[in-house]
Amino acid sequence: MYKVHCINNIAKVGTDALGKGFTLTDDVTSADAIMVRSANLHAIDFSPNLLAIARAGAGVNNIPVEKCAEQGIVVFNTPGANANGVKELVIAGMLLSARDICGGIDWVKRHSDDPNVGTLAEKAKNRFAGTELAGKTLGVIGLGAIGAMVANAGRSLGMHVLGYDPYLSVKYAWSLDRHVRHINDLKEIWANADYITIHIPATKATRGIISREAIAAMKDDVVVLNYARDALVDERAMAEALQTGHVARYVTDFANSNSTQMPRAIVTPHLGASTKEAEDNCAIMAANEVRDYLENGNIENSVNFESTTLGPIDGAMRLAVFHQNVPGLIGRITSAISAAGVNIENMTDKSRGDVAYALLDLGGELSDDQVAEIASVENIIRARAIRK
Numbered sequence: 001m002y003k004v005h006c007i008n009n010i011a012k013v014g015t016d017a018l019g020k021g022f023t024l025t026d027d028v029t030s031a032d033a034i035m036v037r038s039a040n041l042h043a044i045d046f047s048p049n050l051l052a053i054a055r056a057g058a059g060v061n062n063i064p065v066e067k068c069a070e071q072g073i074v075v076f077n078t079p080g081a082n083a084n085g086v087k088e089l090v091i092a093g094m095l096l097s098a099r100d101i102c103g104g105i106d107w108v109k110r111h112s113d114d115p116n117v118g119t120l121a122e123k124a125k126n127r128f129a130g131t132e133l134a135g136k137t138l139g140v141i142g143l144g145a146i147g148a149m150v151a152n153a154g155r156s157l158g159m160h161v162l163g164y165d166p167y168l169s170v171k172y173a174w175s176l177d178r179h180v181r182h183i184n185d186l187k188e189i190w191a192n193a194d195y196i197t198i199h200i201p202a203t204k205a206t207r208g209i210i211s212r213e214a215i216a217a218m219k220d221d222v223v224v225l226n227y228a229r230d231a232l233v234d235e236r237a238m239a240e241a242l243q244t245g246h247v248a249r250y251v252t253d254f255a256n257s258n259s260t261q262m263p264r265a266i267v268t269p270h271l272g273a274s275t276k277e278a279e280d281n282c283a284i285m286a287a288n289e290v291r292d293y294l295e296n297g298n299i300e301n302s303v304n305f306e307s308t309t310l311g312p313i314d315g316a317m318r319l320a321v322f323h324q325n326v327p328g329l330i331g332r333i334t335s336a337i338s339a340a341g342v343n344i345e346n347m348t349d350k351s352r353g354d355v356a357y358a359l360l361d362l363g364g365e366l367s368d369d370q371v372a373e374i375a376s377v378e379n380i381i382r383a384r385a386i387r388k
Helices: 012-016 065-070 083-098 101-110 117-128 145-156 170-175 186-192 212-217 235-244 276-296 329-339 368-375
Strands: 002-006 022-024 033-036 052-055 074-076 137-141 160-164 181-183 195-198 222-226 247-252 265-267 317-324 344-352 355-362 380-387
Touching: 002 276, 012 276, 033 276, 052 276, 065 074, 074 276, 083 101, 083 145, 083 195, 083 222, 083 247, 083 265, 083 276, 101 117, 137 145, 137 186, 145 160, 145 170, 160 186, 186 212, 212 235, 235 247, 317 329, 317 368, 329 344, 329 355, 329 368, 368 380
Parallel strands: 002 022, 002 033, 033 052, 052 074, 137 160, 137 195, 160 181, 195 222, 222 247, 247 265
Antiparallel strands: 317 355, 317 380, 344 355
16 A cells, blocks of 8 residues: 655545555655645655655746655656646736736726716726737747647737747647747847746756846837746846836736835736646646556656656566666666576666666566665665566
8 A cells, every 4th residue: 555645735636546555644754655736845854765756736846856866756747737727827917917907907996986987987997008919929938838838829819929949849849839930049039029928947047037138138018927937037137127117017926025016017926827627637647647656667757757667567576776877787787686586578777867767577576685685786776666
């Protein structure tokens, strides 16, 4: 029986998807896996029992990914599961910035007790006039699950769309509207886009990508939307650009002491994936990843190990081995298995940086002592026997 500990509320439809052979536990030290949403795990000392962490969402800034890799703990996320919810909020953000809807709503509330509010509204409405999205140019930075959907939605609204993603996958390239123009230089977006939206992770390479220099190169009256991570934007430079009027609106889903004080910023309280459908989709996807990994050793959608799969277990036993990515180590593993008189029927080994993961289907069973002996080999992080 595998034990799963849930941090934050994980949708029941997700925990139900774990199925037979799984039980939920309140004791994190006994858990084989953790399912989490936004709770910060950086200060937690993980138990040696822990095999996996599944983030019911895309971002993993709340999880010590490298530390987990060093301990042979697989960190999963759920890319694309909440994409539609975020896409819809991005479109809402563009509409809110194009038309002063918030200002109009506030005006009506202030005059709600006036019996002549209807007549007054006809006179006041011009101050809330805006522009239409059709015919404007939308620059999309990052064409993954969310960015591709936003780009296509922009086309559906009659916008010209520029898409930037140096790592565009074949999967999402095929999903893009053929009129989305893929560009290779961000300067084209800065110079031409009326709306700029960011859909990339926050890494050392991308932090501050909306820099002071980038903002200065943007068109006057540009609208910048950030539903990815606040660290992607130089917020001091953004505040100054809003103050001068160079940037018309900054629309962000990240309320902090900087964004909430910016003039003409539209700030929402991290609502991007806060729909019932998105929470359900993320929970189900996370549960499926955990189940397939614990039962079969397969890894899909991990942020610290390469995708590695041999399908469902078909042989007598499967051996899962995390190891340092050093020469000759696979030979030492296979030699130890051969010395135990067991045949290797199928295997795969995938590396990512300094760490790697091997799956081996065996024609016979190794004892727990033999598995422990393999785990003790120098440069092996963890070895686990998976039996049907």
